[in-house]
Amino acid sequence: xxxxxxxxxxxxxxxxxxxxxxxxxxxxxxxxxxxxxxxxxxxxxxxxxxxxxxxxxxxxxxxxxxxxxxxxxxxxxxxxxxxxxxxxxxxxxxxxxxxxxxxxxxxxxxxxxxxxxxxxxxxxxxxxxxxxxxxxxxxxxxxxxxxxxxxxxxxxxxxxxxxxxxxxxxxxxxxxxxxxxxxxxxxxxxxxxxxxxxxxxxxxxxxxxxxxxxxxxxxxxxxxxxxxxxxxxxxxxxxxxxxxxxxxxxxxxxxxxxxxxxxxxxxxxxxxxxxxxxxxxxxxxxxxxxxxxxxxxxxxxxxxxxxxxxxxxxxxxxxxxxxxxxxxxxxxxxxxxxxxxxxxxxxxxxxxxxxxxxxxxxxxxxxxxxxxxxxxxxxxxxxxxxxxxxxxxxxxxxxxxxxxxxxxxxxxxxxxxxxxxxxxxxxx
Numbered sequence: 216x217x218x219x220x221x222x223x224x225x226x227x228x229x230x231x232x233x234x235x236x237x238x239x240x241x242x243x244x245x246x247x248x249x250x251x252x253x254x255x256x257x258x259x260x261x262x263x264x265x266x267x268x269x270x271x272x273x274x275x276x277x278x279x280x281x282x283x284x285x286x287x288x289x290x291x292x293x294x295x296x297x298x299x300x301x302x303x304x305x306x307x308x309x310x311x312x313x314x315x316x317x318x319x320x321x322x323x324x325x326x327x328x329x330x331x332x333x334x335x336x337x338x339x340x341x342x343x344x345x346x347x348x349x350x351x352x353x354x355x356x357x358x359x360x361x362x363x364x365x366x367x368x369x370x371x372x373x374x375x376x377x378x379x380x381x382x383x384x385x386x387x388x389x390x391x392x393x394x395x396x397x398x399x400x401x402x403x404x405x406x407x408x409x410x411x412x413x414x415x416x417x418x419x420x421x422x423x424x425x426x427x428x429x430x431x432x433x434x435x436x437x438x439x440x441x442x443x444x445x446x447x448x449x450x451x452x453x454x455x456x457x458x459x460x461x462x463x464x465x466x467x468x469x470x471x472x473x474x475x476x477x478x479x480x481x482x483x484x485x486x487x488x489x490x491x492x493x494x495x496x497x498x499x500x501x502x503x504x505x506x507x508x509x510x511x512x513x514x515x516x517x518x519x520x521x522x523x524x525x526x527x528x529x530x531x532x533x534x535x536x537x538x539x540x541x542x543x544x545x546x547x548x549x550x551x552x553x554x555x556x557x558x559x560x561x562x563x564x565x566x567x568x569x570x571x572x573x574x575x576x577x578x579x580x581x582x583x584x585x586x587x588x589x590x591x592x593x594x595x596x597x598x599x600x601x602x603x604x605x606x607x608x609x610x611x612x613x614x615x616x617x618x619x620x621x622x623x624x625x626x627x628x629x630x631x632x633x634x635x636x637x638x639x640x641x642x643x
Contacts, residue, residue, distance in 0.1 A: 241435055243636045244406060244637060245635050245636070246406055247459060247512075248588055249515055249641075250591070250639045251639040252589045253639065254635070255297060255304055255636060256306075256398050257307070257634075258307040258395045258396050258398050259290050259306055260281075260393075261356075262283075263360040263361065266361055266387070267281065289621055290622060292618060296595060300615075302589065307426075308355055311359070311428075312352045313351070313434075316351045320432035321354065323428060324358060327421075328346070328389055329346075336376070337375065341367060341368070342362070342388060358392075359425075360391050363388070364384050367388055392419070394418065396627070398632065398634040399631050400451045400470075401423045401452065402423075403634070404635065405442055405483055408442040409430050409440075411444055412445065413445050413475065414445075415449040415469070415471070416470070420445075442486055447475070447478050448478045449474075449475045453470070454466035454476075454506045456506060456511070458493070458512065459515070460640070461488075462493070462557045463479075463489050463491070464506060464550075465506070467494055467496050467497065468496065477533075484536070491532060491557040492533040493554060494533060495528060498524075505631075508585060509524055510584060511587075511594075513566065513607060516563060516564055518554075519567075519603070520567065520584065526549075529548065530549075530554065531544055531545065531547050532545045532553050551563050585628025586629060592612050593613045594612060594629075596616060596617070597619035599618075617629065
């Protein structure tokens with residue numbers, strides 16, 4: 216970091232950054248799904264959700280048009296529940312605004328937005344002019360909420376050109392990112408390294424551009440090592456479960472490809488972060504878009520699963536090769552058996568979503584499986600999944616029930632909406 220950049224950082228981050236050295240001030244580490252949660256990354260829904268209309272909600276991957284004010288209330292209650300249990304909550308939008316105070320980060324993210332082939336030369340110049348006048352917080356708002364056709368400053372002396380003229384007045388020059396709410400998908404921490412993922416759906420790919428810049432440029436993450444990058448094969452964080460120290464499960468289906476699972480295995484093996492990867496094929500359907508929509512951990516030996524597929528779920532076990540050898544692939548075998556063997560358990564305790572097949576299907580659709588563990592036998596779940604929460608309580612798992620009628624409209628629960636940055640180590 217140059218002297219000029221240090222000055223900018225010290226000025227912008229007064230109150231915490233100026234009093235701390237720039238190297239390794241915070242240790243980020245996650246080696247399980249269930250150890251006590253210390254720090255989590257959230258994104259509070261904002262104007263980007265208000266951009267959703269019946270015209271664009273399908274292309275932006277939402278099943279309904281959320282009530283933004285209520286979604287914010289629900290998200291605030293979620294964050295408050297985490298804080299009440301001692302969890303530090305960081306907001307992605309705040310980190311992004313702080314990151315954009317770094318000149319290199321601002322230039323990099325602006326250039327990537329302007330690279331869009333939809334713009335054309337004249338409109339690209341107008342957008343560049345528009346962005347250049349914004350302070351870091353306002354620029355972060357545009358990168359998240361998008362820029363509508365009518366919001367761009369054009370006129371006789373600043374023509375928008377052919378592309379702008381032919382756009383519908385309701386179109387976006389820069390698309391909004393309503394799915395940024397689901398911070399789990401764009402990054403995942405494995406041990407002390409971060410994997411910035413490669414999102415499959417075009418509507419979401421700019422999310423990893425923002426996340427990647429935060430981890431590379433924000434002072435909190437100085438020195439962070441990466442185990443995955445957006446330019447690699449498709450891999451999404453909702454498909455990655457840290458079953459135990461050294462043991463990962465990776466779902467392969469609608470979003471994560473077999474090549475992405477193989478690439479992650481090679482990367483984590485090379486970094487010494489895991490010895491076993493379970494690759495789990497899942498149905499390529501909206502209701503089961505990620506592995507964590509059918510399965511999440513709630514204790515060191517307990518898993519919450521959608522019963523309609525629990526007995527059918529299989530896994531291929533990938534073992535790190537010795538001395539540079541190719542990884543070994545075994546299987547398939549029943550997922551629960553393969554997971555217990557890899558975790559060195561006699562068996563995994565299984566808690567079913569719902570109670571009967573119809574309730575299970577309804578509550579799986581409403582993210583009943585998608586819980587966030589705050590500690591062993593303590594998790595957050597949506598309050599509307601009454602039977603699933605009762606099943607958890609009967610199994611000795613405390614449930615912090617939160618409202619999610621609006622938050623769930625993008626098909627995601629508490630785990631989807633949270634990226635753990637710090638958990639107490641289970642290793643050793």
